[in-house]
Amino acid sequence: MTLEAPSVSSTAEQLPPAPPGRALELTFRIAGVLIAVLATVLTAALEIFLTPLRLGGVPVGVAVVLAVLANVALCWFAVTTVGRRWALAVPWAVWTLIMFFAAGMRTTEGDYLISGEDWVALVMILLGSLTFAGYTYRMILQRPPVTKQ
Structure with a gap:
């Protein structure tokens, strides 16, 4: 009785396709974080530029609405693409730093991008940051899905 080794082609046909590699998953997560930062x-730049928007001399709070909606979308995108709750902190930190710099740095003419007298900008910063905080709180209250081992 002789034993023959199975041919390579018959063995390859029997094996299920290999799952995507860990490197591909890591690449998608890094790309998700980078896209969220961008x-x-x-x-944030669009929100800053929309704060002085006025119609007939009356300030319009479009920047406030945009900050809330965009920040919710950023939170969702970061958590969904990265697959981890910590990903939410990256856009939150970037957005907050941009707002700090915009409120604290002067232009070459001596003006602030966000002044302390512009209620739209101040409300935008408050509600924009509270949006990130609220989304984070919501993520904390959610129980992680139970996985079978």
């Missing part, structure tokens, strides 16, 4: 920078 989107944070863009939305």
Whole structure:
């Protein structure tokens, strides 16, 4: 009785396809964080530029609404693409730092990007940061899904 080794082609046909590698998963997570940071920078800049918007001399709070909606979307995107709750902290930190710099740095003419007398900008900073905090609190209250081992 002779034993023959199975051919390579018959063995390959029997094996299930290999799952995506850990490197691919890590690449997607890093790309998710980078896209979230880029989107944070863009939305924060847009919010800052919309704070002085007025219609007929009356301030319009479009920047406040945009800050809340964009920050919720940023939170969701970061947590969903990275798959970890800590990913929420990255856009929150970037957004907060941008707002600190915009409120504390002067232009070459001596003006602040966000002045202390602009109620729209102050409410935008408050509600924008509270949006991140509220989303974080909501994530803390959610129980992680139970996985079978």
